[in-house]
Amino acid sequence: MLADAVIGADGYRSVVRRAISPDAPYARYAGYLVWRGLVNEQELARPISWPSDGGLWIDFVQGYRLVAAVLPGQDGSMEIGRRQVTFAWFDAHRDVLLRATNRLTPEGYLMGTLGRRSIDKDIRSELLSMIPSLWPDVWAAAVTLGVQSTTSLSGAPIAEYLPERLVSGPLAIVGDAAHVVSPMTGSGFATGVDDAALLSRALAKRRHDESMAAALLRYENARLPYTRALVAHSRQLSAQYVNHASGVDLVQENYHAPRTTL
Ligand SMILES: Cc1cc2nc3c(=O)[nH]c(=O)nc-3n(C[C@H](O)[C@H](O)[C@H](O)COP(=O)(O)OP(=O)(O)OC[C@H]3O[C@@H](n4cnc5c(N)ncnc54)[C@H](O)[C@@H]3O)c2cc1C
Known part of the structure; x- marks a missing residue:
């Protein structure tokens, strides 16, 4: 038909x-990627000191940007200790990585994202070493757990298209x-x-x-x-x-x- x-x-x-x-x-690649993670509050040593109705945290430190928030837990609970924590870590220093992994063409076009299993140990270690000097205590443990987790962290290069x-x-x-x-x-x-x-x-x-x-x-x-x-x-x-x-x-x-x- x-x-x-x-x-x-x-x-x-x-x-x-x-x-x-x-x-x-x-x-086209917009010049930065976003490391994204989602973690269960239950897996942290302590609950996040951020209220359930606290909205988005947005920080810009040393050229990096963090957007973080608490979300309902997998069972829908907003009870402290049972929520989920989401973060988006903006990073404008990954052109070399994106080119080496064929996500970014020499002309600047974006061909794909960094999926959860394609982020290697060296990148994770580098990100982990940066956390103490960048992100505040309130989010540092959740970001650390997200970066360590092979089922949580992904890298989304940001694209733009003008039609x-x-x-x-x-x-x-x-x-x-x-x-x-x-x-x-x-x-x-x-x-x-x-x-x-x-x-x-x-x-x-x-x-x-x-x-x-x-x-x-x-x-x-x-x-x-x-x-x-x-x-x-x-x-x-x-x-x-x-x-x-x-x-x-x-x-x-x-x-x-x-x-x-x-
Ligand atoms: C890090 C990040 C954070 C974001 N945050 C926000 C935000 O806070 N607020 C907001 O409004 N937007 C946000 N966005 C943008 C938002 O996610 C997108 O605008 C939205 O998902 C686009 O929806 P879509 O359905 O057009 O495309 P997609 O969500 O990309 O869906 C396209 C679908 O088509 C399927 N598909 C692809 N190719 C084929 C094919 N050949 N045949 C069949 N199916 C195919 C894909 O599998 C997918 O399911 C964010 C994006 C990113 C990357």
Whole structure:
């Protein structure tokens, strides 16, 4: 059976995007990666001294950035001692590693992430040795456990993609397939959801004499300006971060709430 349309929601390395924009098929590396970990509070010697409603901790120290928070435990509990701890450690010094592992092309395109099992002992040791001088006591034990764990730590190089088009004939893209932004925008997921809502509206309003390509083009016209502006904003945030990170000690920003004790 022939399809009337193909909608690509296939992420930052989208195959459908390659068909829509063969001249610009890949997302570019934004200049930093994020070490991510998730650990059970029960596995720590002491619970985290951070309240369940404490929101995000965001620190910028010596060119590295830490975002950390407590989440419900695997059973949904927000009881102190039974929660999970998540962290994202931004690191702008991993170009060599990404090139050596074929995640980053010489042209600056991103081809993959560092999965949990592809982070070797030397990298873990290096990260572990940095923790005492970078991260505060409140998160240090959780970050240490996350870095040590071969089932927790992963490395997500951050990509950006500025779209020229979202549609070609009966093909369309949504979400990261269409545009990729830094997590510093806090908007990647929600923008993909909005894309899907706008696309479904464009299709629902399709007149019986209107071609599929014309209906998809209405989606592109409605969506492209916003997504391009968002990617431009993302590029600014990334450039600011990478500049700060390469001029170590230029900036020390703390956004977190006052420390609290249990
Ligand atoms: C470190 C990090 C932190 C982030 N933090 C935030 C945040 O705080 N807030 C926020 O809003 N966003 C955040 N994001 C961005 C957010 O994760 C993405 O914008 C969102 O996941 C994109 O959703 P998506 O469905 O478009 O793509 P994905 O989530 O990438 O899903 C694509 C799916 O397509 C599948 N797929 C790929 N290729 C094919 C194929 N050929 N055939 C079939 N299936 C295929 C994949 O397996 C995957 O399941 C973050 C991203 C990163 C990397």
